[in-house]
Amino acid sequence: MxxxxxxxxxxxxxxxxxxxxxxxxxxxxxxTPPSVTSRIDFGTMMDRRFRTLDRDGNDIISSDEMPRQNSRLRELDRNGDGQVTASEFSEGMLGFFDRMDLNRDGTVTSEERETYRSRPVSTPTPVNSAPRLP
Structure with missing residues (x-):
C-alpha cells in the first residue's frame, strides 16, 4: 500500500x-546572477576601453583605430571631424549609461539593461549622444 x-x-x-x-x-x-554596475564603475570600464582603442595614446580614436569601418563609435563624433576624442567618448558612453539607468538611481541592473535592449528604437540617436550598443 x-x-x-x-x-x-x-x-x-x-x-x-x-x-x-x-x-x-x-x-x-x-x-546567471543579476549584475549591478555603478556609473563610476561603468565610466572606469569605458575609460579602459577607450585606452585600448587609442593605440597611439594621443587621446583620439582616429579612423584607423576604429574597431571596424562601420563602427557605431563614429556616432560619438559630435563635431564631425572623423575622430572620437576622449571627452566625446566619455560623455557619449555616460549618456548611454544614463539612458539604461531607467530608475535614475546611479546604477544599472541586469534587468534594466535587458529592458533597455528590448525597447523598440523609435527615433534616431542624436549625433551628440551615445549609440545603443549591444
Whole structure:
C-alpha cells in the first residue's frame, strides 16, 4: 500500500527524484546572477576601453583605430571631424549609461539593461549622444 501511494505520488508529479534532480542541476548550471554596475564603475570600464582603442595614446580614436569601418563609435563624433576624442567618448558612453539607468538611481541592473535592449528604437540617436550598443 505504501509503495503504491509512493508510485502514485511520483507519477502525479510527473518526475521521479532523478528527473527532478537533473532539472534542478540544469537550472543551476544556466543560472546567471543579476549584475549591478555603478556609473563610476561603468565610466572606469569605458575609460579602459577607450585606452585600448587609442593605440597611439594621443587621446583620439582616429579612423584607423576604429574597431571596424562601420563602427557605431563614429556616432560619438559630435563635431564631425572623423575622430572620437576622449571627452566625446566619455560623455557619449555616460549618456548611454544614463539612458539604461531607467530608475535614475546611479546604477544599472541586469534587468534594466535587458529592458533597455528590448525597447523598440523609435527615433534616431542624436549625433551628440551615445549609440545603443549591444
Amino acid at each position: 505504501v509503495a503504491l501511494l509512493g508510485a502514485l505520488t511520483t507519477t502525479a508529479c510527473g518526475q521521479n527524484p532523478e528527473q527532478r534532480q537533473a532539472a534542478a542541476d540544469a537550472r543551476a548550471a544556466s543560472f
